[in-house]
Amino acid sequence: MAMGRPYDLIVFGASGFTGQFVVEEVARVASEADLLRPLTWAVAGRNRAKLEEVLERASSALGNPELKSKVYIIICDVNDQLSLAAMCQQGFVILNCVGPYRFFGEPVVKACVENGTHCVDISGEPQFLEGMQLKYDSQAAEKGVYVIGSCGFDSIPADMGVLYTRNQLKGTLTSVESFLLIQTGPEGATFHDGTWQSAIHGLSDQDNLRKLRRQLGYKPLPIIGAKLRRRGSVFYSNTMNQYAIPFMGSDASVVKRTQRYLHENLQESPVQYGAYAAIGGIGSVILLMVAGFFFWCLTKCRLGRKLLIKYPEFFSSGFFTKQGPTKKQMAGTSFSMTFFGEGYQEGQDPQQGGPSVKICTQVKGPEPGYVATPVAMVQAAVTILWEHKSLPNRGGVYSPGAAFSKTTLTERLNKHGIEFSVISKPEA
Structure with missing residues (x-):
């Protein structure tokens, strides 16, 4: 896994309906006093104005007026593989909120695996989840990358x-x-x-x-x-x-x-x-x-x-x-x-x-859907970040229980x- 990346977590699809709540949850967790160290994070999506609106709403909801100016915005399109690669190269874990995953999930998984970046999503779509396992498990293992699907209320x-x-x-x-x-x-x-x-x-x-x-x-x-x-x-x-x-x-x-x-x-x-x-x-x-x-x-x-x-x-x-x-x-x-x-x-x-x-x-x-799911997704990402040594010995495409059975x-x-x-x- 490449080191020295500026962001621990990147929320991709942050301006989507679920993504906006994931942004709030990341901001909430980043402000916790008992973190091992300050959590660095960014938001990513196609439209800068919409991403700024999301940060503004999160800032208001959490009573944190400095949030908007402190969180970096990455412009990235799921249909542009170069922009996906550029995003992945800046983060340790991508929180992918862009669905339906059967249509938009694979380019993100591909970019994460190729660029040595861990990835979590909240897909409840077995065909996508198992399709990614078939196609990318071996490559993810070679790269030491963990791709962990269904990290929301599903499942x-x-x-x-x-x-x-x-x-x-x-x-x-x-x-x-x-x-x-x-x-x-x-x-x-x-x-x-x-x-x-x-x-x-x-x-x-x-x-x-x-x-x-x-x-x-x-x-x-x-x-x-x-x-x-x-x-x-x-x-x-x-x-x-x-x-x-x-x-x-x-x-x-x-x-x-x-x-x-x-x-x-x-x-x-x-x-x-x-x-x-x-x-x-x-x-x-x-x-x-x-x-x-x-x-x-x-x-x-x-x-x-x-x-x-x-x-x-x-x-x-x-x-x-x-x-x-x-x-x-x-x-x-x-x-x-x-x-x-x-x-x-x-x-x-x-x-x-x-x-x-x-x-x-x-x-x-x-x-x-929009309270428990962001909590589960963010805690899954944080667990990858802080408990890397407790994950399976090899990278790969995993279900949550397979990846996190030895973690807290x-x-x-x-x-x-x-x-x-x-x-x-x-x-x-």
Whole structure:
């Protein structure tokens, strides 16, 4: 890794909807008194005026009038490889906020790898994440570069939550199911339509994802202990006291990549995982099934996808908008992710008999998309910066759990509002 670069962190896409909140979070962390040394950082994007506006808003929000004059602006375009290279050569870690990543992510990964710069993103798109692993893992290893995707709400709570659950159990954790619950205030909750677009393209391109996984040559992970049963498309959860559905995000695929890495490279026992979302009562089930059916149908043709992208608010019943959530909506929204794990006591053979111990843990935090995601992304970047020796021995393209399993990322998140806790575990 080249030394002597002027900036520890560079926020690329800082003027985007999510990028502006990442800028605020970097500024907040840079002002903390317990840093090992002062944190140097810059913002990057296509439009200087918009970047200046973002710094002005962050300065106002944080009550730091000097912020705008102290943070350097880098003009960079994702379609200009020379400008990307110039940006990468100035930073130690790039925080890439330019999505959808399936369209705009690879040029950034390529520039980072070629110029010896670490990279984190907040992609929840399995095809992009696994495609980058296939294409750039070996080259990143040669360069000593860490490319770590899905470092936002997708999928740090799930991935690090499974590892946290494993570490809290005295014995062998063999399976975990997680249930996501989004709590909203009187203003409700909305998300920016960038997430909506990623979902549309991802659902319409499932065949190519399967082809990609065949190219990666994944071998089935061994099943340790009792096999985790597959849930239906809609089911009633007695533990959550409401109906639930399989979570449609990238959590399951990211956790599986982590478990594969830990098993194949560190000889750790793999954990089976199921990701679900709690949705409420029977009325929510009916509404979701009808909406989901029409959404799925529309993603299967070009005209349908165009309509979905053009009118996100209409087709999502106001859940996704081009404006994104208001400050009141974000302030009133939070999430919890509850993990129910099963395993075997120390000294017990997991291949003999059923699970003998259970554990319940939880990760909870503020609004997931634009409060928790910037916190997770910035702490991931800071962990690369301060705990470089605790990362995997070789560079490469990693999931969060694979990269950060030996670091203090969980403790860092706890200090910044994303809390990991044990709800119940077997008595000693």
